Amino acid sequence: xxxxxxxxxxxxxxxxxxGENCLKYLVPRVFPNGVPTCPxxxxxxxxxxxxxxxxxxxxxxxxxxxSVKVGxxxxxxxxxLDKWLPAMWLILNCKNGISSLEIHRALGVTQxxxxxxxxxxxxxxxxxxxxxxxxxxxxxxxxxxxKARNMHKxxxxxxxxxTGGKDKTVVMGMLERGGNVRAMVVDGRRKKQLQSNIxxxxxxxxxxxxxxxxxxxxxxxxxxxxxINHAVEYANGNVHTNGMENFWSLVKRQLHGTYISVEPxxxxxxxxxxxxxxxxxxxxxxxxxxxxxxxxxxxxLTYAELIGQTGETETIH
Ligand SMILES: [Zn+2]
Numbered sequence: 001x002x003x004x005x006x007x008x009x010x011x012x013x014x015x016x017x018x019g020e021n022c023l024k025y026l027v028p029r030v031f032p033n034g035v036p037t038c039p040x041x042x043x044x045x046x047x048x049x050x051x052x053x054x055x056x057x058x059x060x061x062x063x064x065x066x067s068v069k070v071g072x073x074x075x076x077x078x079x080x081l082d083k084w085l086p087a088m089w090l091i092l093n094c095k096n097g098i099s100s101l102e103i104h105r106a107l108g109v110t111q112x113x114x115x116x117x118x119x120x121x122x123x124x125x126x127x128x129x130x131x132x133x134x135x136x137x138x139x140x141x142x143x144x145x146x147k148a149r150n151m152h153k154x155x156x157x158x159x160x161x162x163t164g165g166k167d168k169t170v171v172m173g174m175l176e177r178g179g180n181v182r183a184m185v186v187d188g189r190r191k192k193q194l195q196s197n198i199x200x201x202x203x204x205x206x207x208x209x210x211x212x213x214x215x216x217x218x219x220x221x222x223x224x225x226x227x228i229n230h231a232v233e234y235a236n237g238n239v240h241t242n243g244m245e246n247f248w249s250l251v252k253r254q255l256h257g258t259y260i261s262v263e264p265x266x267x268x269x270x271x272x273x274x275x276x277x278x279x280x281x282x283x284x285x286x287x288x289x290x291x292x293x294x295x296x297x298x299x300x301l302t303y304a305e306l307i308g309q310t311g312e313t314e315t316i317h
Pocket of ligand 1: 038040057058
């Protein structure tokens, strides 16, 4: 049995097959100050039930027993950590993403379960925006879409709403050169929407670079705004959006190569996943996994929330 913290997928599978290893890895990362804490009363005076790998609070109240899954994206899941943690390893470290079919094959869970795991793990990677982007910031939007031909006709009618190019969804991105990217699904390319996102995510006074889209007009009041006219050239000195273009190509490779069909209301989860990997691109797999695991706390996602208000089931091809 592995005892060192894992550095590769193979080591992760071996290491997390052991329940005590799972605890050894998770306890310092998910509990406040790394100390097991009763989720009901906050006490750290606990007994440890070795056979069940659970704790029991020494204060008298209901729900005294709890596991390391409590308060994390794993809570209430009947799946073992021996499945969850290798799944996280795969998702956080596969550069082009991984499909529910691949998780199903690799870990022996059903594809439906794999799909739910993927989405819970993606949820854990959302947000955490920190401060505003500053320095030199590239801003761009792209259309992602559609895949209408893979859908049944009645479904197509429900799923596809006209934004931008008919069956496409608009995604907006902002990249601090040498730093992090933020990307989000937006309603369209109207000035008000794009510019309110820029004000929310970019430090006033920063140098920003966009293409000639009219929706970016007027930003020079708050930013050092420079425009590259893509009809004429791709770059003029440091005036370009090549970093954003690079990010879009990663996103599109992921979507086209791996996921085959993504419905617009799930798209933001895939975008967030790619942004997480991009923003942590200079790390080893073990470091990226460590960061990802620390994000699993305080985030829950029910199946109903995941599939949206419509009660629609997932698309699996
Ligand atoms: Zn307690």
